[in-house]
Amino acid sequence: MDVDRTKKIVGVDLGGTTFTVGVMDFEGNVLSRLDADTPVEDGPIAVMNKIVEYIDMAIEKAGLTGKDILGVGLGAPGILDVEKGINIFSPNLKWHNVDMVTPIKEHLGVPVFIENDVRVAALGERRFGAGKGRKYMIFIALGTGIGSGIIINGELFRGSIGGGGEVGHMVIDSNGPRCNCGNYGCFEALAAGPSIVARAEKAIKSGLETKIFELAERDVTKITPALVYRAAKMGDKVALDVFRETSYYLGLGLVTLTTVFNPECIIIGGGISKAWDILMPPAIQMVKTRSFPGSRDVVEIIPAELGDSAGMIGAGVLAMEKLEKGFTL
The missing domain is CATH 3.30.420.40 (ATPase, nucleotide binding domain)
Incomplete structure (x- = not known):
């Protein structure tokens, strides 16, 4: 499926201690990156609200607006229902059945995709890192x-x-x-x-x-x-x-x-x-x-090759490739 490659992608790498948000283009160039502590003890709503806040900050840091964003990819630990956008169970985050897609999708109005954190790192290395080609x-x-x-x-x-x-x-x-x-x-x-x-x-x-x-x-x-x-x-x-x-x-x-x-x-x-x-x-x-x-x-x-950016870049790749295949979750 043809996508507007002039637009940008947001990648989020969520961990039990910290998370990373980045804005990138379809060539894998990172235009902005922000890191923050994950407020796990405050519960999933607080975590998702903070992620949304940092997405906005990363977009602004890249000199862009929400209208420049085509989609969001999010890598997270745990057992995920990727079709419904639900984190079924994550010991690191102490989460059960948390909707990770809706808060971001409602805020930005773009498709949001989730996948296991190590799997998205694999996608990043395959498209832009040591596994290229x-x-x-x-x-x-x-x-x-x-x-x-x-x-x-x-x-x-x-x-x-x-x-x-x-x-x-x-x-x-x-x-x-x-x-x-x-x-x-x-x-x-x-x-x-x-x-x-x-x-x-x-x-x-x-x-x-x-x-x-x-x-x-x-x-x-x-x-x-x-x-x-x-x-x-x-x-x-x-x-x-x-x-x-x-x-x-x-x-x-x-x-x-x-x-x-x-x-x-x-x-x-x-x-x-x-x-x-x-x-x-x-x-x-x-x-x-x-x-x-x-x-x-x-x-x-x-x-x-991608170091500690692999998860964030890979989450962006997840969104890119889903959009290229016509998915609109």
């Missing part, structure tokens, strides 16, 4: 959990009821630690940020000498993945062992994804990806040696 790719966000967006033949894979792509809950060790989802040995329980902290704490409590403890001011509650990475860069054996084990499980997960989906590339983003030089080489080597022949020969494992 790729039709088969997987975006993985490594942070406090492991989220993903899977692109198959250029389209976002959602599954039969919208639950597709929950790669963080693939079981890769049936005897592994309990995951937040209630299962045992999930990918994210073994390879996400908290697993790095847990391994460091275990080593310290077992009596091993490590710079991690010194950097944490001898307080295990102050240990973070970034701190463990600092110790690893200093050559600390315990920290390097922590990353070696984490990389092993990350590699196992990537082997499974490579074999099952045969992607052109797997793009790794999120806070934990900042430890790329230590974390990723062993995982990539595992993919190249243990994935199914053929698939392992074509897959590239590469860092994300």
